[in-house]
Amino acid sequence: MRIHQLLSGAGPHDAITSEAVSFRERFRSWGWEGRDYAVHVAPGLNGHIRMIKRFKPKADDVLLIHHSAAAPRLRELLELPNRKLLLYHNVTPAHWFWEHAPNVAVQCAVGREQLPALVKAVGVAAADSAFNASELEALGATRTAVIPLLVDYGRLGPPRPGDPPGPPTILFVGRLSPHKHQDEVIRAFASYRRARAPDARLMLVGDPISSRYLEHLGNLAETLAPGAVSIESGLSNAELGERYRAAHVFLCLSAHEGFCIPVLEAFSQGVPVIARPAGAIPETTGDAALFVDDPDLSVVAELLHLAVTDAELRTELRRRGQARLALYAPDRVAQALRQAVEAAASRG
Amino acid sequence: MTDPEHALERARAAAATMRAEGAYGEDQRQGEAPATTLENLFEWAMIDPDLREVRSTRRLGAPVTLLKLGLVRLLNQYHAELLSQQTRFNVHILGHVRRLETRIDELERVVREQREQ
Numbered sequence: 001m002r003i004h005q006l007l008s009g010a011g012p013h014d015a016i017t018s019e020a021v022s023f024r025e026r027f028r029s030w031g032w033e034g035r036d037y038a039v040h041v042a043p044g045l046n047g048h049i050r051m052i053k054r055f056k057p058k059a060d061d062v063l064l065i066h067h068s069a070a071a072p073r074l075r076e077l078l079e080l081p082n083r084k085l086l087l088y089h090n091v092t093p094a095h096w097f098w099e100h101a102p103n104v105a106v107q108c109a110v111g112r113e114q115l116p117a118l119v120k121a122v123g124v125a126a127a128d129s130a131f132n133a134s135e136l137e138a139l140g141a142t143r144t145a146v147i148p149l150l151v152d153y154g155r156l157g158p159p160r161p162g163d164p165p166g167p168p169t170i171l172f173v174g175r176l177s178p179h180k181h182q183d184e185v186i187r188a189f190a191s192y193r194r195a196r197a198p199d200a201r202l203m204l205v206g207d208p209i210s211s212r213y214l215e216h217l218g219n220l221a222e223t224l225a226p227g228a229v230s231i232e233s234g235l236s237n238a239e240l241g242e243r244y245r246a247a248h249v250f251l252c253l254s255a256h257e258g259f260c261i262p263v264l265e266a267f268s269q270g271v272p273v274i275a276r277p278a279g280a281i282p283e284t285t286g287d288a289a290l291f292v293d294d295p296d297l298s299v300v301a302e303l304l305h306l307a308v309t310d311a312e313l314r315t316e317l318r319r320r321g322q323a324r325l326a327l328y329a330p331d332r333v334a335q336a337l338r339q340a341v342e343a344a345a346s347r348g
Numbered sequence: 349m350t351d352p353e354h355a356l357e358r359a360r361a362a363a364a365t366m367r368a369e370g371a372y373g374e375d376q377r378q379g380e381a382p383a384t385t386l387e388n389l390f391e392w393a394m395i396d397p398d399l400r401e402v403r404s405t406r407r408l409g410a411p412v413t414l415l416k417l418g419l420v421r422l423l424n425q426y427h428a429e430l431l432s433q434q435t436r437f438n439v440h441i442l443g444h445v446r447r448l449e450t451r452i453d454e455l456e457r458v459v460r461e462q463r464e465q
Contacts, residue, residue, distance in 0.1 A: 043406060096381050099388070184377055195371040211400035234407075255380065290355050298372035302359035312349030320352070 001345060003027055003034040003062040008071045008111075010038035010049040013207065013234070015149065015261055016066050016089055021048050022150045023064070026334050034061065039072050057082055062345045067091070067118055070110035078121040085344035086118050087147060088127040088136055090258025090279075096179035100213040115139060123347035126340045128259045131280035145340040149259050150333045153268035153325070156241035160270065164246050167199035168308045171247035171271065173240070173262040174254065176208040176231070181253040181276075182217055184297065188253065190224035192301035197308070202229045203243055244269035249307045253300070257281050263289065264328060267321030272307045272314050274300070286327075288320035386446060393438035395431045 005024065010017040020036050027034060037052040052073075057063065063082045068089040071077070078084075091112050097105035116139050119125050125141035127133040133144040170189055174180045182204050189202040202225065208214035214231065221229035235243070244250075250266035250273045257279040264284065266273050273289040275281050282291065292303050306313065350358050366372055402420055404412035420427070 095384070098384055098392075099381075102392070178381055191372055195366055210398065212398055253377075287352065290352055292356055292359070294356075294360065295377040296363065297377060298363040298367055299356075299359050301372070302362040302366065303355060305362070306350060306355055306359055310350050313352065313355060316349075316352060 001032045005036040005064045007038040007066045008069045009040040011042035019150050069107040084122040086122040086125045088132050090132045101209040124344040129280035132258050147336045148328050148333050155237040160245040168197045169201045169247050171203045171250050173205045175206045179256045184253045186221050188297040188300035191297050192304045196305045204231045207233045247271050260284050267325050270318045272317040286324050288324040395435050
């Protein structure tokens with residue numbers, strides 16, 4: 001079989017690009033040929049992903065379309081006679097971005113508009129969570145599959161045995177973006193620090209959606225918890241692993257998540273997770289996270305205090321986190337992927 | 349030990365106690381992003397690119413960033429012309445939308461009053 005993957009954008013720190021590269025390794029191990037293409041290819045990908053203008057499929061090739069943002073020239077692609085499999089990674093609603101990153105908002109608005117046409121044109125519509133698949137079903141997809149994100153947790157290094165030394169350290173990893181609510185993480189952390197742990201630290205890791213938004217978060221952190229918050233981006237895998245191993249709790253107050261890889265990374269590093277049960281978060285974490293949806297941030301602060309100080313609770317959350325990871329074992333994901341590709345290929 | 353199923357309940361109780369003792373302020377979650385208003389649109393109509401976004405994302409990309417900023421400076425007259433034409437259109441179309449909204453409000457008021465009579 002020949003299968004080509006098509007992405008709207010590809011970058012060295014992008015989860016979907018990493019997944020496409022992992023998929024390609026699996027395809028090769030199954031004896032499948034093909035190439036991977038993107039409309040925008042960032043420097044540093046070392047030829048893994050080609051520019052889409054070089055894309056010239058043969059009629060019996062299978063196309064795996066990753067959809068996470070606006071896809072230019074989509075109609076040309078959908079008019080190709082090839083069998084197609086859609087893998088929907090979710091598109092964040094545009095209203096989160098209009099103020100701080102209008103270019104991203106446009107990408108998201110158009111990406112959502114394109115979704116019905118995509119669903120109609122493909123043989124099999126897959127998504128990386130049941131939450132995302134439900135959006136496809138709402139648009140009329142009758143045959144959906146769930147292929148969780150294929151993540152290499154080993155790249156972060158081995159977890160630390162026991163708790164990290166030093167003052168209570170809270171971590172959140174994710175794009176610095178309004179829908180991820182790093183602003184609320186900072187506010188909740190500031191309350192926790194004021195009431196329970198004056199020496200606590202907060203680490204925010206992620207690429208900013210715009211310089212303006214980064215400045216906004218930096219100002220908020222300096223106002224509410226001066227000197228206690230670090231904001232970093234562009235970290236290597238080793239550096240990211242170190243941040244996880246330095247953390248006592250992973251706090252995610254995101255309002256929209258189509259999957260959320262960082263909570264699984266936290267599980268893999270033995271870091272207890274507190275999360276807002278939004279989007280696909282409950283599905284991804286199962287019973288291994290502490291959920292909080294209270295508007296009162298002092299409740300989040302008290303939950304942080306509990307998760308930092310209750311050793312048995314931490315041990316139980318670590319145990320559940322490890323059990324949860326088994327569901328996302330690479331071989332299981334690869335099996336779901338293979339089934340979906342073969343189902344798409346078998347449709348004439 | 350607190351089991352995970354009862355942790356939230358315990359945190360709520362502790363927060364209430366601590367709040368009564370004055371440990372917490374009134375910090376509340378912000379919630380959803382507000383809907384875009386006509387006032388937002390007027391603010392955004394004045395195109396004002398953030399030059400901090402003109403940069404290289406490569407490691408050691410400072411010379412490339414300087415080159416890009418130099419090009420922006422060289423093309424300053426062209427960009428000024430482009431921005432002025434786009435802003436002219438934005439401001440006029442928004443003025444038109446505002447006038448239409450005012451007319452709709454007025455018509456709705458008349459219809460309401462007629463129904464009440």
